[in-house]
Amino acid sequence: QVTLRESGPALVKPTQTLTLTCTFSGFSLSTSGMCVSWIRQPPGKALEWLALIDWDDDKYYSTSLKTRLTISKDTSKNQVVLTMTNMDPVDTATYYCARIVATGEYRHWGQGTLVTVSS
Amino acid sequence: QSVLTQPPSVSAAPGQKVTISCSGSSSNIGNNYVSWYQQLPGTAPKLLIYENNKRPSGIPDRFSGSKSGTSATLGITGLQTGDEADYYCGTWDSSLSVFGTGTKVTVL
Numbered sequence: 186q187v188t189l190r191e192s193g194p195a196l197v198k199p200t201q202t203l204t205l206t207c208t209f210s211g212f213s214l215s216t217s218g219m220c221v222s223w224i225r226q227p228p229g230k231a232l233e234w235l236a237l238i239d240w241d242d243d244k245y246y247s248t249s250l251k252t253r254l255t256i257s258k259d260t261s262k263n264q265v266v267l268t269m270t271n272m273d274p275v276d277t278a279t280y281y282c283a284r285i286v287a288t289g290e291y292r293h294w295g296q297g298t299l300v301t302v303s304s
Numbered sequence: 305q306s307v308l309t310q311p312p313s314v315s316a317a318p319g320q321k322v323t324i325s326c327s328g329s330s331s332n333i334g335n336n337y338v339s340w341y342q343q344l345p346g347t348a349p350k351l352l353i354y355e356n357n358k359r360p361s362g363i364p365d366r367f368s369g370s371k372s373g374t375s376a377t378l379g380i381t382g383l384q385t386g387d388e389a390d391y392y393c394g395t396w397d398s399s400l401s402v403f404g405t406g407t408k409v410t411v412l
């Protein structure tokens with residue numbers, strides 16, 4: 186059974202750096218074809234893809250946010266970490282991590298974690 | 305801003321059919337598989353359709369998907385109150401993931 190769980194602070198101040206951790210089970214990110222993405226959703230708005238890391242440690246970032254994002258993985262801990270610098274109130278959103286399979290669909294999602302940016 | 309355009313909302317009575325369109329371009333839908341996700345209120349998205357028209361196990365055949373050129377369509381027949389949700393299409397564009405603008409389905 187595949188599960189993913191996001192963890193991190195619920196509240197960050199403007200200009201701070203956000204660090205989120207996705208802890209997963211039921212698959213290995215060292216297996217060929219496996220990828221994990223971060224996606225966010227501001228309240229009442231659409232899904233927005235942020236970043237992806239694959240089994241080969243290749244990393245891809247949203248064009249509009251790439252200067253602020255860093256994604257990494259710890260295969261031994263079954264974790265993927267996302268950092269986002271210079272947080273702003275517009276970054277308030279629920280942040281999801283999700284597993285992508287070889288044919289490109291998001292098969293499994295975490296429950297999401299709400300991050301509020303406020304002073 | 306999403307590169308995939310969906311209608312903001314669709315509605316129909318219980319038992320009826322709705323279709324949701326997802327319009328893209330040759331760089332995304334035109335050259336990649338499309339998937340569809342259902343997001344019930346207050347929950348994470350859930351995979352409904354993958355590889356344009358395939359259903360994961362457990363998804364009823366009331367849900368169907370199709371793709372033609374640079375557009376894709378999700379169909380829901382026999383509409384139920386439990387289908388009230390937001391629906392998103394998704395695909396890839398130059399190795400970057402993209403989602404649609406989202407469509408709210410209302411059962412009248």
